[in-house]
Amino acid sequence: MKQAERRLLVALLVAALLVFTSVYHSALAIDTYWDHNPSSSASWHNAGNWSAGVPDSSKRVYVDNGGTAIIDGDAESGLLGIGIMATGRVEQIGGTHEVSVELFLDGVDGTYDLNSGNLISPYEFIAMSNTGVFNQIGGSHAITGGLNFGHGIGSKGTYNLVLGDLTAGYEVLGYNDGAGEINQTGGVNDAGALILGVNLGSKGTYNLHDGQLITQYQNIGDFSGVGEFSQFGGTNSIATNLCLGRLTGSSGSYTLSGGRLSAGNEYIGSQGNSGAPGTFAQFAGLNAVDGTLTIGGASEGTYNFWGGALSAEFLDVNNGYLNIDVSGIDYFRVFGDKVAPLNEYIASGRIYDNTSSPDNHLLAVYDPTNDWTTLQVVPEPGTIALIAPAVLGFAGVVWRRRLRTLRMTVIQEEREI
16 A cells, blocks of 8 residues: 555544644654554564554554554554554553554554553544444553544444443544444443534444443534434443433434433433434433433423333423323332422323323322322323312413423332333
């Protein structure tokens, strides 16, 4: 492969992102290419395997001749490009590898395997024009700046976290018509921000099977992008806000089938922009909201609560719907006497149970012994006879005023689905 073509492609990628371009062009004056026969893997630390000696922080480093370089001790790179002009792979089984500028897995097909040891870099781009894969089955991976997946038209970046620790200032999955995906089956992913799907045509996907995900905030679908989060187990801890569909044209969905989700606040559907719907589907597990669970805002939101446990300090069903399968859950308990506001939501169709017979409907009932309000399904004729003077009359009054927020706690025992 021509060195000039390789350097031109990387230069264009770097220039497009405006990340450390001046450092890339001026400070990194030497290129070194992986030259070992691609039919077998070989040591990164052997100068004979490189065109200009073992990499260090002053060099642009390329592994893209179809071969695999093995790191088993301390190593350095300036800019590291893997799979730029042809496939390439780096496998780290020990030591500390420090990248001073940035790491690219891109071009044709680049792969980095972190089995043990430490990898440190300021920025990483897992696919910008084609495909890139990062596999972590151990060790520590620290990105002081950002980790970006599928960062260009038609690109697809994938991260498989099995064991070990991953930390980043932010993680963006799917940008500018690209696609990004994280599959976590263990380990810890600690990021300042997690954003899935940014800009039109982009899609970000996160599959959490086990392990821990820790972030300050998460935007699932942003700036006209599409975001999808599926949790089957493990824990997802969000210090501030979870937003499903944040800005106009975006959409976000969250499926909780097991494990634990906790957040300061949750917004299902954009709060400030129309045309950014959000959908939450819960089949099992626990969703614990320390502050407000807001379903719908400027955009419509839907929460399908079919199993598991839900707790929230406040509930606001503004421009959305809470669909509860009462027959399929064990308990729905709102502490205190909240019959009036819950019945208002029911009367306006904001809370409903579409699994019940048309002859039945939901009714909020207060239990003074335990000081909580529950939802029950009651037959229509009996209900009308019993509550028409009180509840239905009340509904006619409260229909005319807007309920802003409702302090609540919902506790549901786990059940087998």
